[in-house]
Amino acid sequence: NAGVTQTPKFQVLKTGQSMTLQCAQDMNHEYMSWYRQDPGMGLRLIHYSVGAGITDQGEVPNGYNVSRSTTEDFPLRLLSAAPSQTSVYFCASSYSIFPTDTQYFGPGTRLTVL
Amino acid sequence: DAKTTQPPSMDCAEGRAANLPCNHSTISGNEYVYWYRQIHSQGPQYIIHGLKNNETNEMASLIITEDRKSSTLILPHATLRDTAVYYCIVRAYTGTASKLTFGTGTRLQVTL
Numbered sequence: 001n002a003g004v005t006q007t008p009k010f011q012v013l014k015t016g017q018s019m020t021l022q023c024a025q026d027m028n029h030e031y032m033s034w035y036r037q038d039p040g041m042g043l044r045l046i047h048y049s050v051g052a053g054i055t056d057q058g059e060v061p062n063g064y065n066v067s068r069s070t071t072e073d074f075p076l077r078l079l080s081a082a083p084s085q086t087s088v089y090f091c092a093s094s095y096s097i098f099p100t101d102t103q104y105f106g107p108g109t110r111l112t113v114l
Numbered sequence: 115d116a117k118t119t120q121p122p123s124m125d126c127a128e129g130r131a132a133n134l135p136c137n138h139s140t141i142s143g144n145e146y147v148y149w150y151r152q153i154h155s156q157g158p159q160y161i162i163h164g165l166k167n168n169e170t171n172e173m174a175s176l177i178i179t180e181d182r183k184s185s186t187l188i189l190p191h192a193t194l195r196d197t198a199v200y201y202c203i204v205r206a207y208t209g210t211a212s213k214l215t216f217g218t219g220t221r222l223q224v225t226l
Contacts, residue, residue, distance in 0.1 A: 004157075042201075042216030043158070090157050092214075099146040099205040103214060105157035 002026050004106035006091050012112045013081040021076040021109050023091030031094045031101075032074040036060065036087040037108075043090065049074055050097055081113045118202045123221040126196075132189040134220050136202030139183040145206040147178060148214070149187045151198040158201065158216070161187065192224045 007022045025032065033048035035058075045058030049068040063085060065077040074093075078085060088110050094103040119137040126132040138147065146165050150158040162169055162176045164185075169176045175188040189196055201219040 037155075040218070042218060043214070045214075088155055092158075099144075099148075102148075102160050102163065104160060107157045108155065110155070 004091055004093055004104055006089075006106035006109050008109060009107070010110050012114065013078070014114050015081060015083060017081050019078050019081065021078075021089055021091075021111070023074045023076065023106060024072050025091075025093040025104075026072065027093065027095075027104070028071065029093035029095050029104075030071065031097050031103075032068070033058070033092050033103075034064070034066065034074070034076045035090045035092065037090060038087050046076065046089075078111075083113045085111065086113045087111060118204060118217055120200070120202050120217065120220045122218065123223065125223050125225060126189075126192045128193055128224055128226055129191055132187075132192040132196065132222060132224070134187040134189075134200050134202075134222065135184065136187070137184045138202070138204050141182050141204050142206065145204045147176065147182075147185050148203045148205055149174070149176065150201045150203065150214075150216075151196075152201070152219070153195075153198040161200075163205075192222075194224050194226070196222065197224045198222060 004025045030051045034046040035043040037043045044060050047066040049055045052068050052071050055066050088108050090108050091106040092103045095101040148163040149161040152158045162174050164176045178185045199219040199221050201216050
């Protein structure tokens with residue numbers, strides 16, 4: 001199992017550009033989520049999905065879009081990048097939303113918006 | 115989810131046991147205690163979790179007090195590679211999002 005994979009590892013954007021951060025898992029997990037981590041802060045939940053075709057907003061959803069067409073993939077789209085979106089982005093997945101099921105994280109994408 | 119309190123930093127000599135405390139005095143009966151760690155800026159790595167019994171796996175042991183208001187993560191023989199930020203999280207089933215609320219954690223420095 002590759003676990004949770006994320007691409008790209010690093011990305012630099014100009015203000016106003018759009019891009020998609022990719023996340024994939026091969027563990028047949030139903031629950032997937034996106035977090036962002038800023039210096040000195042904990043991880044904050046952006047969007048999550050409890051299964052294919054179902055998504056919902058987390059704490060900080062503004063400026064981001066998600067879709068879940070397959071169980072394996074959960075891409076995060078930045079619609080019009082802003083410097084405030086400079087951050088490290090982590091994707092996570094677990095078998096279900098129940099607290100007995102461990103969430104596993106990907107290696108992260110470091111995004112800089114100029 | 116209940117709030118957790120951890121010391122901001124700790125030191126440990128290599129080869130010794132590292133005991134990382136966590137206070138979660140407002141934990142409720144259906145909340146699990148989870149521990150993750152983050153090395154540099156890598157993705158958080160799962161370590162261990164428990165509800166009320168003590169737990170052990172190949173990485174660590176988790177000791178939860180009888181009243182469940184605090185817990186201790188034990189790395190039995192710390193190595194330099196265990197230098198990381200350790201996060202204690204309590205987690206419940208909310209019926210919707212299964213959010214992990216990461217605080218600022220404990221920065222563990224393992225030294226020679």
